[in-house]
Amino acid sequence: xxxxxxxxxxxxxxxxxxxxxxxxxxxxxxxxxxxxxxxxxxxxxxxxxxxxxxxxxxxxxxxxxxxxxxxxxxxxxxxxxxxxxxxxxxxxxxxxxxxxxxxxxxxxxxxxxxxxxxxxxxxxxxxxxxxxxxxxxxxxxxxxxxxxxxxxxxxxxxxxxxxxxxxxxxxxxxxxxxxxxxxxxxxxxxxxxxxxxxxxxxxxxxxxxxxxxxxxxxxxxxxxxxxxxxxxxxxxxxxxxxxxxxxxxxxxxxxxx
Ligand code: NI
Numbered sequence: 736x737x738x739x740x741x742x743x744x745x746x747x748x749x750x751x752x753x754x755x756x757x758x759x760x761x762x763x764x765x766x767x768x769x770x771x772x773x774x775x776x777x778x779x780x781x782x783x784x785x786x787x788x789x790x791x792x793x794x795x796x797x798x799x800x801x802x803x804x805x806x807x808x809x810x811x812x813x814x815x816x817x818x819x820x821x822x823x824x825x826x827x828x829x830x831x832x833x834x835x836x837x838x839x840x841x842x843x844x845x846x847x848x849x850x851x852x853x854x855x856x857x858x859x860x861x862x863x864x865x866x867x868x869x870x871x872x873x874x875x876x877x878x879x880x881x882x883x884x885x886x887x888x889x890x891x892x893x894x895x896x897x898x899x900x901x902x903x904x905x906x907x908x909x910x911x912x913x914x915x916x917x918x919x920x921x922x923x924x925x926x927x928x929x930x931x932x933x934x935x936x937x938x939x940x941x942x943x944x945x946x947x948x949x950x951x952x953x954x955x956x957x958x959x960x961x962x963x964x965x966x967x968x969x970x971x972x973x974x975x976x977x978x979x980x981x982x983x984x985x986x987x988x989x990x991x992x
Contacts, residue, residue, distance in 0.1 A: 736765055736974070736975050736978045736979075737765045737766070737767045737978065737982055738764075738765055738766045738767070738937060738959050738960060738963055738978050738981070738982060739766070739767070739768040739769070739770075739936070739937065739959075739981065739982045739985035739986070739991075740761065740766050740768075740769045740770070740937070740938055740939050740941075740956040740959040741770045741888065741890075741910055741936045741937065741938045741985050741988075741989070742770060742772050742828075742862065742890050742891070742910060742912065742938035742939065742940050743769050743770065743771055743772065743938070743939055743940075743941050743955075743956045744771070744772055744774065744778070744940070744941060744942060744943075745757065745758070745769070745771045745782070745785060745941070745956075746771065746773065746778040746781035746782050746785065747778070747941075747942050749942035749953055750942065750955075754785075757955045757956065757957075758789060758792070758956075760955065760956075760957045761955070761956035761957045761959075762791075763957070764956075764957035764959075764960055765960065765978075766956045766957060766959055766960070767791050767982075768791045768792070768793070768982075768985065768986070768989075768991050769791065769792050769793075769956050770792075770793050770794075770795055770824060770825060770862075770985075770989060770991075771785050771786055771792055771793070771794050771795065772795040772825075772827065772828050772862060773794065773795060773796045773797060774797075774798070774799035774801075774802065774828065775798055775799065775802050775805065776798065776805075776810050776813055776814065779794070779795075779796035779797060779798075779814065779817060780796075780817065782794035782795065782796060783796065783817060783820050783822050783823060786822035786823075786824075787820075787822045791991075792822075793822065793823070793824030793825070793989055793991050794820075794822050794823050794824065794825075795823070795824065795825035795826065795827050795828065795862050796814055796817050796818060796823055796825075796826060796827075797814065797826050797827045797828055797829045797850050797862070798810060798814070798829070798846060798850075799828055799829070799832075799864065800828075800829065800830050800831050800832040800838060800843045800846065800847065800864055801832055801835055801837040801838060802837070802838065803838035803839075803842045803843040803845075803846035803847075804838040804839065804842050806842075806845075806846045806849065811849065814853065815853060818853060818857045818859065819857070823857075823859065824859070824860075824989040824990065824991060825854075825859055825860045825861065825862050825989055826850050826853050826854035826857065826859050826860070826861050826862070827850060827854075827861050827862025827863065827864070827887075827890075828862045828863070828864045828890060829846065829847050829850035829851070829861065829862070829863065829864065830843075830847055830863040830864035830865050830868070830872060831843050831844065831847055831864070831865055831866070831868035831871055831872050831875070832864060832865075832866045832867070832868065833866065833867045833868040833871070834866040834867040834868075835866070840871075844871065844875060847872075847875050848875060848878075848879065851875070851876075851879040851885075852879075854886075854887070855879075859886075860886040860887045860888065860988050860989060861885070861886070861887035861888075862887065862888055862890050863876070863887055863888065863889050863890060863907070864890055864891070865889060865893070865894070866893065869894050869895075869898050873898065873901055873902065876902070876905055876907070877905065880905050880906075884905060884906030885905050885906050885907060886906065886988065887906075887907050887908070887988075888907060888908040888909070888910050888936055888988065889902050889907050889908070889909055889910065890910045890912075890938060890940070891910060891911070891912050891914065891938065891940055891944065892909045892910060892911060892923075892926055892930075893914075893922065893923070894926075895922075896925060896926070896929060899926060899929060899930065903930070903931070903934055907934075908934050908935070908936050908984060908988055909926065909930045909934055909935055909936065910935075910936040910937065910938045911923060911926065911927055911930075911935070911936075911937060911938070911962060911966060912937070912938045912939055912940050912944050912946070912959075912962055913939065913940065913944035913945055913946035913947075913950070913954060913958070913961075913962065914944060915927055915946075915962060915965050915966065915969075916946040916947040916950075916961055916962065916965045917947060917950070918947075924969050927965075927966050927969045927970060928969055928970055932970075932972075932976075932977070932980045932981075933980065933984065934984070935966070935977075935980065935981050935984060936981055936984055936985050936988070937959050937962050937963055937966065937981045937985075938959065938962070939954050939955065939956055939958055939959050939962070940954070941953070941954035941955050941956060941958070942954050942955070945958065946958050946961040946962055946965070947961070949961075963977050963978050963981070966981075
């Protein structure tokens, strides 16, 4: 049984001391592919370097909505150039975060649209972060889609069932992570039951959102198996089936051989 962690921040400072050991532990746990996600320009560059060094790793490059105010002309030029690197498998993470709202909404929207355009130009999928911004996220995606389908994923999906139907209709994949394993995870459990298996991806969002029973400690890609187990449990489906389908979905979306 093999798995893909479609959202890992392996370039976060939390992994400075044991990045190699963490990647090795993931392999031992059957996590054969990992999408290493940048959240600013330096971590995007580091994600590309890491993916170039390791088989089975791909890089996602972008500026997180919480840092959207730092997306200036210089960063745009650098990211557009970096996007041509063959190790890059996605653009992001981008999107809208009206929960923390560290960057002004207008700036977040402008940055989100810019990332969507870059993804289209490069023929790459987009990794979307949406926190308390479902309506604006959906409007921006619909406007960008202009009637076509979008190649991308709603990472750590947290919306309603109605919102789920809307983003599925746009062609988006749905990714679930650690929060699904928490005791009061009613929303994510409902989503895990409802999302068609052919649209489902798994992730850790490590070093954050650590799944039970490791909650409170640092998260890492090996723990994506705990998410797979919980998805299988709530769907009443064999874990091997969930692993096979979500891995095939991830390979198709990110074009990771
Ligand atoms: Ni993330």
